[in-house]
Amino acid sequence: MFERIRRRLLRTPLFYKILWANIAIVGVGAVGGTIITIWHVTTFPDDLHYPLIAIFAGIGVLISIVVNQWVLRKALDPLDRLQAAVDAIRSGRSDVRVVLGDNSDERFDRLADAFNQMLEQLARDAQEMQQLSRQILQAQEEERYRLARELHDEAAQSLTSLLVYIRLLERARNPEEAQRHVQELRRLTARALEDVRRVAVDLRPTILDDLGLTAALEWRVDELNKQHGLHAVFTAEGMEQRLARPTELVLYRIGQEALSNVQRHAFASAVKVSLQHVGDRCILQVADNGVGFDPAATDRADGHGLGLLGMRERVAIVGGELEIVSRPGAGTTITARVPWSHQEG
Ligand SMILES: Nc1ncnc2c1ncn2[C@@H]1O[C@H](COP(=O)(O)OP(=O)(O)OP(=O)(O)O)[C@@H](O)[C@H]1O
Ligand SMILES: [Mg+2]
Incomplete structure (x- = not known):
């Protein structure tokens, strides 16, 4: 019971802590002062009472300073802990979490929770980044091999x-x-x-630089038709002007990876590749009628399959988005939508 009241008092907001402390000081001062004054007046009726007033005022101010400082120090203690956590993180520690204790204000608790969540997110992101760089290095080695x-x-x-x-x-x-x-x-x-x-x-088709994305993708599709006997069709719409080089390269690599996936995994008999200029976007779509797969199952970066991950990363670099629609038995459609930006010069 006493413990519960203590906890509740400790958790009251800062404003009320200060208010209660000052009410207590004034209350004790008023009651104690009156009792002592009555006692003094009745016991020493002929005395001057001014020194007594001065003593009361002095003691009151002193108590007020001490109590207010103590309450404020206790109440702001959570901020010191937050500061200590920030300092620890700045000095390179990443395992720090803020614990505010019993006497914290609810608003400080919310701040600490948000801070801790942010730290968790940062730790997760750092871990993912590390795994991704490991995969990229591995893929680079495999490519060299x-x-x-x-x-x-x-x-x-x-x-x-x-x-x-x-x-x-x-x-x-x-x-x-x-x-x-x-x-x-x-x-x-x-x-x-x-x-x-x-x-x-294979490393970098000169056709991409010389003749542009449309010609390069068309050439890829032709190669696919030659090599694997599967029927691949390429269409382009509104692609009279050339895209900025980085965007061309991104879309080309996406097309290349999507077609290589079709070759390796899809067992498709037909594949359609289309490139369209729609509004302020360029849309590349590669659709096959093969075995399909469950995109959610390949979302995890578990060391296999950098292709889809790489597509997403590349599209994000030029501010676009990638959509993968596939179901086992129902073919696969990969769509990349990127902002249209003209090639300069
Ligand atoms: N067009 C497709 N048809 C059927 N399954 C596909 C298709 N594209 C991708 N997949 C499935 O998704 C998985 C992940 O593809 P992803 O391109 O990321 O990796 P990968 O091709 O296995 O390896 P990597 O591209 O890194 O050499 C593939 O292993 C395959 O199971
Ligand atoms: Mg692949």
């Missing part, structure tokens, strides 16, 4: 064969033999050139 393999397996193989044929050419005994080797050399050189070009184009 893939390129190294491709250069080694294809271009280097062709160049080695070239060396062999050059040696054979050196040792050719008659013009017919030499002619045969030269033909083979030409064929191998063309293949090596093709391999190197393919790796370079």
